[in-house]
Every structure is written in C-alpha cells, then in structure tokens.
Amino acid sequence: MLEIKNVHAGYGKLKILRGINLSVPKGKIIALLGGNGTGKSTLLKTISGLLPLMEGSIEFDGQILDKKKPHEIVKAGLVQVTQSKESYPAMTVEENLMVGSYVRNDRHGVQQDLEKIYEFFPILKTRRKTLSGTLSGGEVQMLVIGRGLMANPKMLMLDEPSAALAPKVVLEIFSNIYKISQTGVTILIVEQNVRMALLLAEYGYIIRDGVIMLEGKSDNLIHDSSVRESFLGGTVADTSRELSA
Amino acid sequence: MEFDFNSLFAFIIFGVTIGVVYGMVALGISLIYSGLDIVHFAHGEIYMFGAFFGLVLAKDMSIPYPAALIGAMILAGLMGMLIERVFYRRLTRSGGGYTVAGMGMIICGFGMSVALMNVAFLIWGADAEPFSIDLGMPLQIADIYIPQSYLLTAVVSFALMGLLHFFLKYTKIGLAVRAVAQNKDIAYLMGINVPVFISLIFGLACALAAAAGVLIGPMQSVQVEMGYLMLMKAFAAAVVGGFGSLPGALLGGILVGIFENLGAAYISPSHKDIYAFLLLILVLMIRPSGLFGIEAKVKA
Ligand SMILES: Nc1ncnc2c1ncn2[C@@H]1O[C@H](COP(=O)(O)OP(=O)(O)O)[C@@H](O)[C@H]1O
Numbered sequence: 001m002l003e004i005k006n007v008h009a010g011y012g013k014l015k016i017l018r019g020i021n022l023s024v025p026k027g028k029i030i031a032l033l034g035g036n037g038t039g040k041s042t043l044l045k046t047i048s049g050l051l052p053l054m055e056g057s058i059e060f061d062g063q064i065l066d067k068k069k070p071h072e073i074v075k076a077g078l079v080q081v082t083q084s085k086e087s088y089p090a091m092t093v094e095e096n097l098m099v100g101s102y103v104r105n106d107r108h109g110v111q112q113d114l115e116k117i118y119e120f121f122p123i124l125k126t127r128r129k130t131l132s133g134t135l136s137g138g139e140v141q142m143l144v145i146g147r148g149l150m151a152n153p154k155m156l157m158l159d160e161p162s163a164a165l166a167p168k169v170v171l172e173i174f175s176n177i178y179k180i181s182q183t184g185v186t187i188l189i190v191e192q193n194v195r196m197a198l199l200l201a202e203y204g205y206i207i208r209d210g211v212i213m214l215e216g217k218s219d220n221l222i223h224d225s226s227v228r229e230s231f232l233g234g235t236v237a238d239t240s241r242e243l244s245a
Numbered sequence: 246m247e248f249d250f251n252s253l254f255a256f257i258i259f260g261v262t263i264g265v266v267y268g269m270v271a272l273g274i275s276l277i278y279s280g281l282d283i284v285h286f287a288h289g290e291i292y293m294f295g296a297f298f299g300l301v302l303a304k305d306m307s308i309p310y311p312a313a314l315i316g317a318m319i320l321a322g323l324m325g326m327l328i329e330r331v332f333y334r335r336l337t338r339s340g341g342g343y344t345v346a347g348m349g350m351i352i353c354g355f356g357m358s359v360a361l362m363n364v365a366f367l368i369w370g371a372d373a374e375p376f377s378i379d380l381g382m383p384l385q386i387a388d389i390y391i392p393q394s395y396l397l398t399a400v401v402s403f404a405l406m407g408l409l410h411f412f413l414k415y416t417k418i419g420l421a422v423r424a425v426a427q428n429k430d431i432a433y434l435m436g437i438n439v440p441v442f443i444s445l446i447f448g449l450a451c452a453l454a455a456a457a458g459v460l461i462g463p464m465q466s467v468q469v470e471m472g473y474l475m476l477m478k479a480f481a482a483a484v485v486g487g488f489g490s491l492p493g494a495l496l497g498g499i500l501v502g503i504f505e506n507l508g509a510a511y512i513s514p515s516h517k518d519i520y521a522f523l524l525l526i527l528v529l530m531i532r533p534s535g536l537f538g539i540e541a542k543v544k545a
C-alpha cells in the first residue's frame with residue numbers, strides 16, 4: 001500500500017533522512033521505532049508532503065506522492081495523526097471531528113463514521129459539545145485519532161500515540177488502534193514505546209540517525225539482542241522481571 | 246447644562262452605529278491576524294478604497310446604493326486577495342509555515358499602506374468627495390431624530406456580522422476557515438488547501454472593510470487620507486475586545502464608538518479622536534489581554 005524507496009529529506013539544507021526504505025502492506029500494522037531525534041517524525045512529515053523530498057520516491061495506493069501537496073495526499077487516503085496531540089482547542093469535540101471529514105462529500109457516510117468513532121471512544125460522545133481545549137491528554141489523543149479517521153482514510157500514520165500518557169490510557173488507545181485496523185485501515189505506527197508497539201505490529205523497522213538500522217518480524221525484533229540492548233534492556237520493569245525469572 | 250436623557254440616548258445610538266463600523270474593520274484585522282499571523286497595517290487603506298469603489302459605483306455609474314455596497318465589497322475582496330497573493334505570501338511563508346512573520350511583515354504592511362494611499366491619490370486626487378445618497382427623512386423615535394444613514398449602517402453592519410457568524414459556525418467552508426485560522430499545519434494534514442483559505446480569509450477581511458467604507462461614506466465624505474484614523478480606531482477596538490477574538494472585535498468597536506461619542510458630547514468635542522485611545526489605555530491597564538481576550542494560542 002505504501003512503498004518508500006531511498007528517501008532523503010530534511011529541513012532546508014539540513015538532511016535528516018539518508019536513504020530510507022520502508023514498505024507497509026495493505027491491511028497490516030507496521031511499526032517504526034527509534035529513540036528521540038532519530039528522524040521518525042521527519043519521515044512522516046515527508047510522506048505527508050509537509051517536507052520536500054530531496055531524493056527517492058514515495059508511492060501510495062498506486063499513486064506517486066513525490067510532488068503532491070499535503071491536502072492532495074489526504075484526498076488520496078493517507079492521513080497522519082501528529083505527535084503534538086493538537087486539537088483545535090477553541091472548537092468543540094464534534095467540530096474537531098467534522099474538520100477531519102473536510103475532504104469528503106458523502107454526508108451520510110460522515111454521519112455514520114461519527115457514530116462509529118463515538119463507539120470506539122465513548123468519552124468523546126459524552127463530551128461532544130465541550131471545547132476540546134478542556135480535554136485531558138488521553139482524551140485529546142483519542143480525539144485526534146478520531147479526527148484522522150473522519151477522513152475515511154485507507155491508511156493512518158500515528159506518530160507516538162502513547163507519548164506522555166498514563167499506562168492505562170496507553171492500553172486503551174492501543175486496543176482501539178487494533179480495532180481500527182480490524183476495520184480494514186492500514187496502519188503505520190511510530191513509537192518509542194517499543195514493547196507495546198511490537199505487541200501490536202506484525203513487522204517493525206528500527207531507525208537511527210536517519211537510516212533504517214534493522215527490520216524484521218515483531219517476534220524476531222523482540223528477541224533481537226541489539227534491540228533489547230538499545231530499547232528494552234534498560235527499563236526497570238524489564239530488569240525486575242528478569243530478576244524474578 | 247441640564248442633563249437630558251433623550252440626548253444621552255441619541256449619543257449612545259450614534260456611538261453604537263459608528264461602533265459597529267469600527268467593529269467591522271476590527272473584525273477584518275482580527276481575522277487576518279488569526280489567519281496569517283500578521284497585523285495588517287494597510288487595512289485602513291482597504292477601507293478607503295472600498296469607500297471610493299462605492300462612490301464610483303453609486304455616483305459615477307448610478308448603480309443603486311445596495312448594489313454599490315455589494316459591488317464595492319466584491320472589488321475590495323478581490324483586490325485584497327491579489328495583494329495577499331502577490332505581496333504578502335512570500336513573507337508569510339518564509340521562516341517555516343505561516344507562523345513566523347516578524348519585522349518584514351510589519352514594514353511591508355506600512356509600505357503597502359503608503360503605496361495604496363498614493364495610488365488612490367493618483368486616481369481620485371486629494372479632495373474630499375461628498376458621497377450623498379438620498380435615504381429620505383430622518384426617523385423619529387420619541388424626541389430624537391436619527392438620520393436614515395445611521396439606521397442603515399447599523400442594520401447592514403449587524404446583518405453582515407450575523408451572516409459571517411453563521412458562515413463560520415454552521416458551514417463546512419466556515420469550519421475550514423476556523424481550522425486554518427487556529428492551526429495551519431493540522432488543517433493541511435486534514436486535507437484543507439491552506440493557501441487558498443488564507444486568500445479567502447484575506448479577501449473576506451477586505452470585503453468587510455469596504456462595507457465599512459461604503460457605509461461611513463454618506464455620513465462623512467470620502468477622502469484619500471480617511472484610512473489612517475479608521476485603522477487606529479479599529480485597532481483600538483480589536484485590542485479592547487481582545488486581539489484575535491471575533492466577537493471581541495465587534496464589542497470592542499461598539500465600546501469605542503459609545504465612549505468617543507459620550508466623550509465628545511460631555512467632555513470636549515474637539516478631542517473626539519483621542520477617546521478611543523483613552524479607552525484603549527484604560528482597558529490595557531485593567532485587563533491587558535483585552536476584555537474578551539483568550540490565551541494567545543487560542544485564536545478565532
Ligand atoms: N523544524 C526543524 N528544523 C530543523 N531541524 C529539525 C526540525 N525538526 C526536527 N529537526 C531535527 O531533525 C532530527 C529528527 O527529528 P524528528 O524527526 O522530529 O525526530 P523523532 O524521531 O524524535 O521524531 C532531530 O535532530 C531534530 O533536531
């Protein structure tokens with residue numbers, strides 16, 4: 001569904017990504033993992049057309065995205081939920097969701113999807129008339145995922161949906177991401193929470209300093225020694241679990 | 246002087262009337278501020294051009310006044326979109342998105358103001374042109390006579406604002422306008438063609454200024470230098486109401502209008518134009534974010 005070939009990109013003259021290759025098959029959940037500042041968000045911005053491509057090519061659903069503008073990429077069915085967790089604080093929850101449906105003209109479908117999102121995230125329904133600026137961090141994350149879904153995308157890119165959220169909320173959001181994928185939406189999830197992401201995804205890519213350092217099936221990555229060392233080994237939880245084992 | 250409730254009432258009505266016109270220009274300045282992250286210093290000149298467009302359409306071309314009003318709004322709207330596309334876009338774009346505007350934008354706004362004034366001077370000359378339209382006898386309420394032009398101004402202004410409110414609140418395009426005004430990057434990622442909407446916002450703001458010009462025209466006269474004072478008053482209105490807040494702009498305009506009319510009536514008529522700034526200073530001392538100001542990040 002999404003094919004990224006030898007992508008070089010960055011900010012102005014500053015090159016961050018140096019030859020990224022990545023592929024997301026239709027209907028799957030794929031994870032892009034890496035520490036802070038390794039270029040994950042830069043890659044998503046490039047895919048979404050917010051940053052220009054210096055080299056390489058991006059193909060989505062049979063279309064070449066290389067020169068396309070952000071709004072055209074959304075129309076093609078590829079939607080990004082950014083890591084900044086930004087809602088429109090001065091709009092109500094429902095207005096936020098309606099902004100997501102801007103590219104669509106099927107009123108009936110929009111109404112149905114609104115109901116569907118309220119089923120995924122019941123808290124949004126109870127707060128539909130409140131200004132989104134008053135929501136908690138977890139609720140905003142649900143709202144921005146819901147807003148992305150309102151565009152009826154073929155594929156959703158989620159940038160660190162677990163960042164800065166309580167573990168219980170993370171669990172709820174991840175189980176909803178799984179449910180969303182079950183409805184046929186292809187998903188690329190970007191995470192620093194490697195353990196959670198690999199539980200969800202089938203296949204993962206590890207990025208470091210703008211290059212893909214490692215890729216493979218989630219099972220293999222979880223047991224890979226270099227992954228354990230860089231991401232999994234250091235956590236207190238992991239250490240205590242290993243001690244008790 | 247004996248205190249007379251009738252004349253107090255009249256002063257307030259005149260204040261509200263002129264105030265909604267300030268509010269309309271202030272609303273445009275607020276819209277542009279939300280949409281483009283710039284304070285548009287040439288907005289007074291757009292108002293002046295609007296007044297001249299109305300004058301040309303109504304007097305020289307003998308088009309009925311209501312049609313001249315709409316025509317002037319459309320012309321000024323298109324002119325604004327052209328100015329945004331040709332002159333401002335480069336500047337608003339540089340520095341990462343539309344967010345960092347900086348000093349260049351301020352200088353550009355002032356430059357545009359002077360340039361537009363000179364263009365108007367070349368076309369229409371420096372003389373004040375009367376813009377008389379015959380609206381019939383003044384209306385009498387109790388013992389007060391209100392000229393029809395005031396009534397017309399109040400009605401048209403409130404109607405335009407109501408329309409704008411409806412548009413922003415209840416239509417899909419209006420929702421997208423608000424989305425662009427609040428957060429351009431996210432709006433882009435929701436599939437909204439942001440540059441087109443920036444133009445639309447600018448055009449809308451200029452059309453409102455033109456409406457103000459055509460409405461004020463018959464009360465005063467139309468003149469190349471009329472923009473400066475209006476900019477200052479509208480600016481005061483926008484700040485009093487809370488910069489970037491749309492209802493605030495309208496209410497700020499009305500407050501400025503009432504305040505200066507009462508000041509002129511009861512303190513000293515020769516200092517009419519300073520009362521707006523007196524109010525501005527007062528409000529800033531008590532509530533620096535303006536009466537209806539919300540946090541700087543939350544716009545529109
Ligand atoms: N707007 C920007 N301008 C210049 N450099 C940036 C900008 N945004 C991010 N960077 C740099 O690009 C690198 C990758 O950042 P990013 O893709 O955001 O990392 P992450 O993997 O945490 O999402 C970092 O070194 C960061 O400093």
Ligand SMILES: [Mg+2]
Pocket residue numbers: 040041042083159160
């Ligand atoms: Mg990031």
